[in-house]
Each structure stands twice: as structure tokens, then as C-alpha cells.
Amino acid sequence: MIVCSLQSGTSADGIDVAVVDIAPVEQPRNGGSDAESADLSMRVLDTDTVPWSPELRERILRAAEGRPFTAGEFCRLDTDLGQAFAEVAASSVDAVASMPDLVVSHGQTLFHWVDGGRARGTLQLGEPAWIAERIGVPVLSHLRAADIAAGGEGAPLMAVFDRAWLGAEAAATGRALATVNIGGIANVQVVHPDGEVTAFDSGPGNGLVDAVVARHTDGRMAFDDGGRLAASGRVDGGLLDELLRHPYLAASPPKSTGRETFDVGVVDRAVAASRTEAIAFEDLVATLTEFTARTIAEALPADDDAPRSLVCSGGGALNPELLARLRAHAADRGIAVESSARRGIDPLFKESLMFALLGFLSWHGVPARLSSGGPGEPRVAGRFTSGRMPLQLPPPLVGVASVTVEGTDRTVGTERGGPPQ
16 A cells, blocks of 8 residues: 655644555454454655745744734635645655555644643644645545544654554563654653553654744744754753743643644743843753753653663754753663664654554554553544545454564655764
């Protein structure tokens, strides 16, 4: 089954697209309702990132930051995003010269509503009908809503992928493995030897650094390229202590968050409270980078429950200064830090592979299991928009036992500066 996945993360850098061929390693055994879960192979056919136009990105950020936006502007943004996703999907399909069976579009998150300690709703834009019309095949969208309606957090969805990708290794070694995807927000997954996964958003990823860099440079820079700004600055202990007092960090998992919780206002309030208004720009970036590294490391289990490795992905995994700080804090807990590139997955496209796998699961009627220990019940994720023909789903599978990934010959991306670590 060929799946094309589309998404734009919290940082709103652009559209990540991947075309993946997913197939059972062997057919599920026994057949019928007693069939065992399938072992899957994912072969990556194409990956790419297409930046948003400056005008469209400005509208995305304006809406996400809660600035005035009319119903008409929301309608036009939803349409323009859907058309942009459709255009990127068409280009990627042309590049591989293979028509997908399904397109999975996560869309662009504008808001993740958390109230009273649990997720109440989530908003992603990018009308899927434009994609279905352009490509001509079904589209799966609105991937988080069913989990939230069933009492879950709707995030992190990465738990679905990591359970299948790393579960067998954790079971064989008898020790947990952890992953972190560092986008605008950082999400942590701990895969336990018994196959259960604890997954939650640990707090900010690149988002706060990106915001202060863009503001300081009037938009000329969107992020700390290669971590050079952070490396040239010094951490301000008073400001760091104030940032670490954020109430989200004290909440117990499962939990989820977004740009609406960790925006540039968090930085400004912490600067004011710590009386560091005269802090140098490079010192501010260094402090925020340290803040991200600390919150990720301190979210991991310690002592006997500590995972043996932390596998990093997302744009933050290509920031050498952030990874160096994360390695130092993780080492105190006996945890080794590595890039997903060492395991054959481009850090910039692990989320894309996750969305492709989630599409395969929903197409085959397999409920998505997110974090263990949470209040939600597993649900089949997403809503289908038919292509040009009536929607015809295959017989459901019982589940997926494991997944292995075969990459392409394409060089691992380095758009955030520096080689994979």
C-alpha cells in the first residue's frame, strides 16, 4: 500500500511530505478473527519539505497567535492551506511516478485546547477535499479528534509509531527505550519492555527559540541555525529558574500542550519576573536552549526505570548545541542520546513516517493506542474524504506487531544546520 503523508508542524516552517510503500512482511497468520497482528515493512520512496510562502506563513502565525481573525479569513486560510497541501502532494506523487492508495494529511495545527488538565479539542486547518480532488484518492484527516473525544489527549501520536518500531528491541533487552521529537513542542515517548508506551508533550522544543530569533531579527532569521547563537551565549541562571517554574512542567503525564501555552509571552513574563530585561540576545537564546534540554531530560524516568537510550528526531535533532546540552543532562541519568539517523530514519521526516503508518492503521480499521495509563480508549483515527470513486475499505486487521523502515539514498536533511548527531 502506497501512502502519501502531509503535515506542517507547530513551527509552521513548511509542508513535510513523504511517500511510503507499506507492506506486510508476511501475511497475518491464522486468518479470520483470530489472526495475529501483522509485521510491516515501510519503504521510503520520497521525502521533501516545501517552505510556506512568506505571506501564507504570516497568516498561519497570526491565526495561531490569537491575533484578530474574521470567519472569512479563517475560511480563506483553510482553503489556501488545503490547496497548498494538494499541490505538494501532486508534486511528490509525480516524483515517484506511483499513484498512492491513500493520502494522510495532518494539516496545520492552529490551536490545541487544554482545560482542567486534559485536552478538550484541537484545530487543524487545510481542507482535505482539495487534496482528494487533485490526487483522486481518499484522504485521511482530523487525526487527533477521536482520541480526544474518547478521553485522551490526542497527542503525542508518535506513540503509535514507536510502539511498533522499538517495542521488540525493548522487550529483547529488558530495558526501556525513549524517543523525543523536537519540533516547536517536544514530545517524549518511553517504550517499555512489556510493550506499553508512556507518551506526552514535555514542553517547548524549538518554538521559544524560534520566536525570539524571529522577533529580534525582524523575521530575517527564523531559527538558531546550527545552534550558533546559543553556543555564543551564556545561560542566565535566574531566568532559567523562572522558566522552570512554569506550571505545565509540574503536571503529571499524560499531558499535551502547544504554541498557545508556550509562546513568546512566556519568555517576556519570565524575563520581567527574573529582572533580566537587559539580557543579551545570545544569552537569551542560550538560556532558552538550555530550558528545552532540561525539560526534555527531566521528563525522562530516572534510576532503575531510566531508558538506556534517547532517540532524537525533529528539527531540533539537527541543532548541535541543543543536542550537546541534552546529552549532558541525559548522561546524569545514565541515558545515551542518539539521532534517529543512526537507526535509518531522517530526523526531519520521522513524523511523516508516523503519519503514513497511522493512515495504514486507520485504512485497515486498527485503533490507535496512544499513551498507556491515560483515560482515553483506543479509537480508529481520522476522517476519510473520498477520492473520485466511492470509498471501499479492506477487511480490518487485528493490529500491527512491528514495523521496520527502509530508507532512500537521499542525504539526511540538515536544514537546521549541522550534521546528524
